[in-house]
Amino acid sequence: MAEFSGPFTGSPIATQLQWSRMARRWGLDGVHAEDPGSTALTVVGNSTSKVTVRPGDAFVAGFYYHLDANKLLDVVTNAGSAARIDYVVLRADMEDGEVTAEYKTGGTIAPTLTQDETGIYEIPLAQCTVAAGSSVVTAVNALDRRWFTDRGAIAGVSGDGRPAAKGQLRVEGASLYLGDGAAWRWLASTGLEEGSYTPVWNAGTTAFHWGTGATNIGRYQVRDGRVYLNIHVVVTGNPVGLPDPIQVTLPPGYPCSPAHRGILHFNLQSVNGEGSAIGSALLFPNETTTKIARLRYSVQVGDTSDAIPKSENVLTNSPYNIRAGDILTIDGSYWLA
Template sequence: MAEISYPFSQANASGGTDMVSQTQWQKLAAGHGDRIDFRLTAPTYATGALPFSARVVGRSVEIAPGRAQVGGFAYELDAPLAVPVAANAASVPRRDTIVLRADLPKGSVNLAVVQGQPGVTPVAPQPQRELGQVWEMVLYEVAVPASNGAVSVLPRLQFGAPPVIGSPWNTAETAQFTEPNAFLYDLDVNGDGSQAEHFRGRDGLVVTRDLGKSRTFTTVLGGTSAAQVPDVDRVVRWRWIAPGVVHFGLRISNRSSAHIDTTDGAWHFTVALPQPVSGIVPASFSGFLENTNWAGEVPYMSHVTGTVWWNGSSTLHLFTPNRVYPSMGLDGLNRIPAGANLYLSGTYEASIFN
């Protein structure tokens, strides 16, 4: 029979079977992954408080109780169990592993120590993962010094995580009632925002990335008494690209026949960013002023630098090289000529965690 499928209520001529073998069960269950049946929902844990915590007792390592899924099979340790670590009389160290081993021919899951090879830079053995045979999940690396030195354990524990949650809207409010350390997807079912991934961690709820189109923000041009540039000509496209990290692209177009100049009391223009900037390190962005008409005694193309100095500020201060004496450094950008376009873009850390 070329086609086999299972489990059904009864066997049939189309390849369906009503029995599931041990290996078939593993094929069904192993795809859900190996993990310790415990979710890390607290900000911190005391030493020894987690399942399968370990302590060294002489030449053995004592493992605390816990439950786990290994290679598709359930395992439970209901009392502390010590596993011996072989001596190392060699002149170089060794790395072993402590594993949970699902041995299908044997028909059980058990703790085991897998011995590595001594070496100047020892490497711990990789776990075996073979359907129908032996499948291992590593709990610890064991540092075994040369000349039978005292062993130490290095945790390599794999825990279950809260399931990913889909939210049609009001994701920030929904997150208040989810398990800590959970990911949530804002699916924006009503279409008034952006589809995004959120994470509820110890620092609070944060957007980790936008998943669809970039967001739109209408910036404000400050430092001028001229009539504000129409909305369509002062647009920012932006998106969350990582937790607390924004990437943006800004365009201001002066489509009028008059120059836009700063007022007497302002020595440079400012523009507003879509999110306030974290001021731990002042942010600086690069852009240019495109003046294809050579209007207003401004060059055809001018470099523009935008800077934010203060924590929590969303005001970007604009500067450009001195038009007459470039060696004088940067002056405040004080004119957007008629028909000119100002472009800026960059990436920055937002001040969402204060």
């Protein structure tokens, strides 16, 4: 067993292999480009016996490559009876100590990339198809196969004025932005992996539960300033009839925004022959920011076009006398405070 660490004064980076192994930890192999639409190191079929590699920059096996002008590569004549699939590659040659753009022939399938860190190391730029008996690659037969490498995310301070480089990721506080060349566009903000809690129920000042052994679980996830919530209840008892609307707690530590009401959905399914009710689970932040304050369902008042719509609150005994086996589900999302 051998151990190496460096570079230190007593253990410098002394070989290209040591450099390659270290530099490959800094970034992935690939072409440096703002986006796939960039022409950096693209390969163009000229309908001749040569293809053109356009200027650009890349990393190959931890080594830097720069091409400052078009490079022409010869297409090997296809002496076979079937179309041949070739590659244009960037090839790091550890013996010669250089990276070059090369034309690599294949067969009825594309050639295998050689990736030997002590010898030849290749990454693809394009796939070229050459007809039987031909040495010509047309534009449509030079397919882009470039690998790209990233520049990593950068930290930012709001209003710092840094240009929004195209394709650049930026972390600003708890938010992630993407540069599009003109502005930093918000992508996401930090959230919370899925969590669960036991909802607490009440009607007015009276707390109640759904029976011994009842299923009563809340599941939630926080993402981009919103809480995604599901509450699922399977009743095992017969709650006492209470005159006030049913309320239930939101996930602890995640109150709703006091700026506006939020609306989720609920379904109450009776297995005791009373059908089902579908309606809205409402947040009334002027009353409380820690609970769903009402479960309301629509009722029909008259059957004429000028009849006034109306909704009613769900109580423990209205519109159904909630009993064992009934299922209550609340699902939706709300804005965080």
